[in-house]
Amino acid sequence: MRLDGVRILDLSRLLPGPYATQLLADSGAEVVKVEDAGAGDYARSMEPLTDRGTGAIFEMVNRGKRSVAIDLKSEDGRAAFYRLVAESDVVLESFRPGVVERLGVDYETLSEHNAELIYCSLTGYGQNGPWADRAGHDLNYVAIAGLLDMTRESPDATPQVPGYPIGDMAGGLFAAFAIVEAVLARELGNADGEYIDVALADVVASFSQAVAYQALTGDPAEPRPGETPLTGGLPWYDSYETADGNWVTLAALEPKFWRAFCEAVGREDLVAEHGSDDPDVRAALRAELEELFCQRTRDEWEAALADVDGAVTGVYAPAELDEHPQFRARDLVERHGDAPPRIGFPARHRETPTETSEAVPEQGEHTRRYLAEVGYDEAAIDRLLESGAVR
Template sequence: MTQPLSGIRVLDLSRLLPGGYASQLLADFGADVIKVEEPGSGDYGRHMPPYGPSGMGLAFLAVNRNKRSLTLNLKSEEGRSIFLRLVRSADVLLESFRPGVMARLGLGYEQLREIRPELIYCAISGYGQDGPYSQRAGHDLNYLGYAGLLHYNRDQQGRPVMPPTQLADLAGGGLMAVIGILTALIGRSQTGQGRLVDVSMTEGAMALLPLAISGYLTTGQAPQPGHSPLDGGLPCYNIYETRDGGYITLAALEPKFWHAFCTRIGHLELLPFHTPVGPEERKQAIAILQSIFKTKTRDEWLAELADLDACVGPLYSLEEALSDPHAQARGVAHLSAIAGETLGTLRPFPRLSDTSPEERYQPPQLGEHSAAILSELGYSQEEIAAFRARGIV
């Protein structure tokens, strides 16, 4: 079955999570992703514990299926010459170096567009391609801090807490890169011209706060952590502990859901508290619901409310989420056999009609496909052997 992105070639020079996640999403739907790595070392994620099948780091294995690996020394003249030949057949280039690194190698966007005007050049960086912080080092936690997102991620004592996943890397970086690349590909189909996609992970993290930021920019008042409508400010949209220490998620925002919920639990006196206007009303209603939910275990509540159309659900652990009957029925887990061991990841998403996931390549060993790719570019076996001998590939 032809995949939607078949025929699209992506050169992925990125390392670690953001770029790897982005290019795997493209690869899963048919793009020919060539992972260009430094000889002898490659993507840092290959060597980060914990390790999985073939001794590769799980951080690498999780986001590098369906790709081919080419080692190439871009600091050498011959390596750059090979890379430029590769660019002539590429549709997309993805990199995550600090701004200016590729240009200093003679491989920046302005330089490459001279030989490949159709090229879509996507650069993922912490703070963007310009601005006073463009050269500043950082990781996911730093970007979330600068973006204001961590300000709203607090424990019950009001202290900022570590996020459960890499929101800036994955959503602010990887997903934004895919959106930018696909948008640019559609634009190219209309104009024939490529373009630069500038992905700032800090700005991408800010984009995850549209309601809070719009409210602040419009009114000058920023919502207080734990008090805005969707982060703990409403009794009808909150997390409640149960008798056994489990938790229930209640998201009865619409009046019809709130009415159904209050009716089922036999507390119609709570109906006026759907959207209390004052902080004392809010606290009073939340306290009442806290007491009510403490009367039964989580699973007792789930059984009692299972048939109720009122936006009620469990707060699952990761193990429970993956073993839930719905997740099982949808087949969200993807298992691969690598070197006699099992690697578990998530299946490709989103789901497209008339498209079945296929694993064309397992996460590649460093330089696993170098000879094949160089042969495709027209190099002879003798030339490839000479490149290896000189440390070019």
């Protein structure tokens, strides 16, 4: 489904909201960043910086968008925004609850200007509940949702901060999904306008399905890495160090994969150990696998088992993504002109998608264009620029 013809006004900053609208822009939507007339999206200046002096995170999630700069605290600025809303399909915001009401850009107000408007609020804890007004970032959301606790192998171990901002990215992804869902419902005639409340903490919590039963029923009461089937409790589903200090993963959950692996490494004697509940058998099997995998390097194991359905892959660093033949074949890392490389849209369509711009907008670069489009003449635009209502 292409989103050509869908216009989205993005009031968000930093990572979750812009990632959501980047996915939508990559799907063909027209995304207009509505930045304040002061600093704008402060991800523009966050380190690390690209060679062009722009925040790397900003460049990664704002390709092909437009930017208008509006002071929503001014009457003239709000009036200009209302005109844009009347000609748009979606508004996404990520302010703390209550801010949009004070600014006069809440759903109830904006729906008076566009009855078919889809409005998505993307926040840390959602619009209700005792934590709704709390400040937070990704680390807080993965903490409350149980993910950070699940990085500890025992209650005495230190939680390990995930290598990627899971809450930010998951929340952005789910916001994009919810927006597409609402657009589709509207186009099918099942709804008009829609208000969507997405909480990053909720989305991370929904990722706990693999351990939710044990956690919610107390069987066991506190699932831990190294104890549950998908967190290292099974020796045939774990990671192992190799001869060069790298690691490989073995994920032979199904007996057929385990058998294929055992036969490929000449250890048919281990086939019958699969599925054992005996802790002593599992411990002995893990020791055997540790000794086995340390006999070759990561790349040697991958080469040796490349044609074996044993579910073995190496552990790679993010810096190695660009060189991996699988990601190269998928054209996942994109390069366009002098723009920094980026991880592209992670889905492929049979039909060639409409070409999208890779330009990163300057703050307010398209203000004049969009104001003219919604009915302001040149003199009126000049007055707004001079007053500071827009930039």
